[in-house]
Amino acid sequence: MNKEELKSAITGILPEATFDESGELLNVIVPSSGFLQFMTNLMSKKEFDMNYLYCLTCIDWKDHFMMVYHLLSRNHKHEFVVKVKLENRDQAEIETVCGIWKTAELLEREVFDLFGVTFLHHPDLRRLFLDEDWPGFPLRKDYVDENMIEI
Amino acid sequence: MSLLGEDIVTEDGLFVVNMGPQHPSTHGVLHLKVWLDGETIHKIEPHMGYIHRSIEKMSENLSYRNFIFATSRMDYLAAHINNEACALAVEKGLGIQATPRAKVIRILMGELTRLASHQLWWGCTGLDLGAVSPFFYAFRDREAINDIMEETCGARLTQNYVVPGGVMFDIHPNFQKRTKEAIANFKRNLTDYDKLLTGNVIFENRTKGVGILTKEDAISFGVTGPTARASGLSCDVRKWFPYSGYENVEFDEILATEGDCFARYMCRMAEMRQSVRIIEQLIDNIPEGDFQEKTKAVIKLPKGEFYQRVETPRGELGVFIVSDGAASPYRVKYRSPGFSNLSALSTMAKGGKIGDLVAIMATIDLVIPDIDR
Amino acid sequence: MKTVLTISLSSIAGHIHQWLEKAIGNPTIVYLIDMVLVAVCLLVFLVLLCFFLGWMERKVAAFMQIRLGPNRVGPKGSMQIVADTVKLLFKEGLTPAASDKFLFHLAPMIVVIASMMVCAPLAFAKDFQIFDISIGVLYVSAVSSLGIIGILMAGWSSYNKYSLLGAMRSGAQIVSYELSIGLSLISVVIMVGSLKMSDIVMSQSDGWWIWKGHIPMIISFIIFVVASTAEINRAPFDLTEAEQELTGGFHTEYSGMKFAMFLLSEYINLFVVSAIAATLFLGGWMPLHIGHLQSFNHIMDYIPSSIWFMGKTMFIIFIIMWFRWTFPRLRVDQLLNLEWKYLLPISMVNILLVTLMAIMGWHF
Numbered sequence: 001m002n003k004e005e006l007k008s009a010i011t012g013i014l015p016e017a018t019f020d021e022s023g024e025l026l027n028v029i030v031p032s033s034g035f036l037q038f039m040t041n042l043m044s045k046k047e048f049d050m051n052y053l054y055c056l057t058c059i060d061w062k063d064h065f066m067m068v069y070h071l072l073s074r075n076h077k078h079e080f081v082v083k084v085k086l087e088n089r090d091q092a093e094i095e096t097v098c099g100i101w102k103t104a105e106l107l108e109r110e111v112f113d114l115f116g117v118t119f120l121h122h123p124d125l126r127r128l129f130l131d132e133d134w135p136g137f138p139l140r141k142d143y144v145d146e147n148m149i150e151i
Numbered sequence: 152m153s154l155l156g157e158d159i160v161t162e163d164g165l166f167v168v169n170m171g172p173q174h175p176s177t178h179g180v181l182h183l184k185v186w187l188d189g190e191t192i193h194k195i196e197p198h199m200g201y202i203h204r205s206i207e208k209m210s211e212n213l214s215y216r217n218f219i220f221a222t223s224r225m226d227y228l229a230a231h232i233n234n235e236a237c238a239l240a241v242e243k244g245l246g247i248q249a250t251p252r253a254k255v256i257r258i259l260m261g262e263l264t265r266l267a268s269h270q271l272w273w274g275c276t277g278l279d280l281g282a283v284s285p286f287f288y289a290f291r292d293r294e295a296i297n298d299i300m301e302e303t304c305g306a307r308l309t310q311n312y313v314v315p316g317g318v319m320f321d322i323h324p325n326f327q328k329r330t331k332e333a334i335a336n337f338k339r340n341l342t343d344y345d346k347l348l349t350g351n352v353i354f355e356n357r358t359k360g361v362g363i364l365t366k367e368d369a370i371s372f373g374v375t376g377p378t379a380r381a382s383g384l385s386c387d388v389r390k391w392f393p394y395s396g397y398e399n400v401e402f403d404e405i406l407a408t409e410g411d412c413f414a415r416y417m418c419r420m421a422e423m424r425q426s427v428r429i430i431e432q433l434i435d436n437i438p439e440g441d442f443q444e445k446t447k448a449v450i451k452l453p454k455g456e457f458y459q460r461v462e463t464p465r466g467e468l469g470v471f472i473v474s475d476g477a478a479s480p481y482r483v484k485y486r487s488p489g490f491s492n493l494s495a496l497s498t499m500a501k502g503g504k505i506g507d508l509v510a511i512m513a514t515i516d517l518v519i520p521d522i523d524r
Numbered sequence: 525m526k527t528v529l530t531i532s533l534s535s536i537a538g539h540i541h542q543w544l545e546k547a548i549g550n551p552t553i554v555y556l557i558d559m560v561l562v563a564v565c566l567l568v569f570l571v572l573l574c575f576f577l578g579w580m581e582r583k584v585a586a587f588m589q590i591r592l593g594p595n596r597v598g599p600k601g602s603m604q605i606v607a608d609t610v611k612l613l614f615k616e617g618l619t620p621a622a623s624d625k626f627l628f629h630l631a632p633m634i635v636v637i638a639s640m641m642v643c644a645p646l647a648f649a650k651d652f653q654i655f656d657i658s659i660g661v662l663y664v665s666a667v668s669s670l671g672i673i674g675i676l677m678a679g680w681s682s683y684n685k686y687s688l689l690g691a692m693r694s695g696a697q698i699v700s701y702e703l704s705i706g707l708s709l710i711s712v713v714i715m716v717g718s719l720k721m722s723d724i725v726m727s728q729s730d731g732w733w734i735w736k737g738h739i740p741m742i743i744s745f746i747i748f749v750v751a752s753t754a755e756i757n758r759a760p761f762d763l764t765e766a767e768q769e770l771t772g773g774f775h776t777e778y779s780g781m782k783f784a785m786f787l788l789s790e791y792i793n794l795f796v797v798s799a800i801a802a803t804l805f806l807g808g809w810m811p812l813h814i815g816h817l818q819s820f821n822h823i824m825d826y827i828p829s830s831i832w833f834m835g836k837t838m839f840i841i842f843i844i845m846w847f848r849w850t851f852p853r854l855r856v857d858q859l860l861n862l863e864w865k866y867l868l869p870i871s872m873v874n875i876l877l878v879t880l881m882a883i884m885g886w887h888f
Contacts, residue, residue: 057484103373129200176768281853287589506855
């Protein structure tokens with residue numbers, strides 16, 4: 001499917017979705033309420049068949065988090081980006097997509113580790129790279145490390 | 152006699168062994184917690200971060216010219232390809248393209264890097280399976296490629312040769328001659344490789360039918376590179392999303408269907424031949440012209456998000472740059488191939504023996520700094 | 525066969541004994557002094573031999589791996605192994621805090637003693653044997669399996685998971701391969717009709733068993749070499765150490781001199797199994813004779829018997845080293861499969877053939 005077809009198809013399953021086409025890839029901004037159902041549909045519905053989650057990350061925009069999911073269909077060779085805005089930075093929560101893409105388990109642990117986003121119903125949500133008692137979340141923009149040397 | 156406590160044997164009688172972070176076959180500082188039932192692997196849990204340097208955070212404080220070189224330290228066996236991925240992402244943001252000469256140089260260097268990486272992998276695979284000799288044969292050939300790199304880039308491993316818009320300086324006058332020599336030698340030696348390891352009955356027994364990864368799992372775990380192609384999943388970025396002019400060269404995407412260690416091994420062996428093929432096509436056809444596109448001294452990307460992927464020897468490396476218009480990236484995310492490949496390890500190794508785990512780790516070719524970043 | 529050389533190892537030993545008898549007189553004391561002398565000589569010989577084997581292993585490995593090997597310390601790097609030994613002597617011998625200290629210290633000694641004991645019935649040259657025990661072959665197979673106790677002790681007492689896994693593997697491995705070794709030894713015993721080492725060597729004066737015994741003996745020889753490679757834990761059967769899997773297996777926790785003793789026992793074992801293979805199948809110290817080529821046989825007789833013995837032993841050692849540097853390691857279940865599903869049935873059938881040959885007198 002090309003971008004226009006994708007847009008109409010996505011609107012078909014989730015009318016609240018908004019689009020951002022400024023970049024190279026189509027960005028789909030999804031409200032966090034219907035997020036898990038939407039992602040499940042993307043995987044299960046044959047016209048999407050987005051079976052390959054190749055990048056899962058988060059962006060700290062200082063007043064909110066933006067979860068970013070890069071999805072590709074190995075069969076249809078179309079790709080787009082799903083974004084979810086997390087308003088509450090102190091208690092950022094989102095449903096896990098582990099059940100849909102197995103790769104998400106470690107990727108979500110990484111985001112939890114470095115951003116402090118909690119993934120609900122994640123089977124094993126622990127820090128991945130840092131120690132269990134590490135203070136703060138390093139990839140947040142307001143992270144301060146006393147040992148960090150500014151150049 | 153209990154100093155380490157209850158962690159030795161679990162309640163259901165499983166023996167817990169920590170492989171790593173200091174272990175010869177984890178190739179670095181990977182730490183695997185392995186639950187064993189006798190010698191049979193019940194469960195594996197990777198513990199990472201022993202070499203986590205937060206290159207993503209570092210990149211947020213470096214300029215668009217500098218952050219490229221931090222990535223040499225991610226997948227140090229494919230430093231050139233990492234650099235290339237970042238440079239391509241920056242070029243995508245700037246809306247420019249490298250000069251034709253630079254593009255060809257990038258492919259040549261990239262394929263040499265791939266060869267060197269696969270040679271090292273071949274040696275290490277032999278070593279991991281208990282055959283020490285292949286390691287030396289591999290290093291002999293890799294040395295020739297490192298020498299070529301040194302002559303042109305000034306560095307053997309972390310080349311830092313790619314800049315946005317092209318390459319840092321022109322190739323050394325000896326480059327073509329020495330590359331041709333190295334390739335000719337290597338083609339001869341590749342048959343030795345097969346004689347030494349491929350046909351060995353012990354090697355076949357150790358790898359055939361071991362560590363099977365199904366195509367469905369490969370997709371779901373986001374496995375890429377030769378590891379996924381051995382399971383029959385077509386995923387070569389050079390074919391799917393050609394960059395740097397890969398669409399103009401002839402080569403095959405190697406696919407196998409078995410998905411076991413031997414298939415992964417054969418895929419990489421065949422890939423070496425494809426890399427040789429690419430180099431042979433281009434080595435005499437480097438276009439004349441500038442080796443670098445003119446760019447501003449301080450690069451500023453427009454606001455937006457840029458994703459660029461390349462094919463490293465281990466799989467798909469993605470560079471995701473978020474720009475807010477400043478002189479350094481607002482957020483950089485590296486989608487590292489090793490990270491996703493590692494996540495499938497537990498599925499592959501379950502039910503196997505400790506020896507199988509070593510074989511699997513060898514054939515998915517883990518590079519730990521690439522996983523930890 | 526008439527003795528061609530007047531100076532031989534056996535005559536030297538005999539002269540020393542006679543001189544002692546003259547000087548001291550009391551046969552018991554002479555006997556005691558003899559024993560001490562033999563023990564000292566054997567120790568010196570084995571340590572020097574291990575230096576040589578260590579150097580040889582490095583050179584063979586280097587040759588297989590397109591490199592030079594040690595070439596700095598001493599001529600052709602021959603003193604490298606001495607330097608390494610000195611280094612190991614000065615290293616701190618660490619003992620894990622939670623280990624069973626007594627067993628931990630005892631294990632390397634047991635391993636070395638067991639491997640040295642096997643040297644007793646070996647015929648190093650013509651009439652030159654420490655103890656020509658009447659049950660030589662039985663003694664060898666009994667004593668050589670004692671070393672496993674040391675390995676199990678080391679693995680258990682180290683209080684290390686890798687060591688324990690290594691020890692368990694080695695237990696399974698040696699118990700299995702002992703069978704094949706025993707059966708291939710028996711095939712020679714059936715042919716000779718005696719367990720005595722000297723009888724076995726003398727029976728080969730008209731041809732080595734590997735030629736005289738037709739194909740069954742060649743099969744026995746191959747099984748013996750394969751199984752003994754497994755028994756002495758050398759690659760491709762070095763699962764008990766398995767550096768890439770178990771980081772060193774049963775000797776993971778050993779350092780300094782205690783580690784060196786494991787190394788020592790590995791080389792002594794290598795020598796012993798090769799020597800036994802040479803004695804049983806390649807004629808021991810018997811020179812190579814070809815049919816009726818009298819002049820050729822005469823020249824061969826001029827080569828001292830000790831050189832023949834060492835030459836054949838070194839040849840088998842080289843083959844075992846060759847294995848090590850070319851083959852990948854087997855997996856633990858494949859290792860047991862190889863023994864129980866292939867080597868053992870083959871050697872059992874082979875025993876039948878050998879017995880048939882011995883009864884019918886089909887061998888030369």
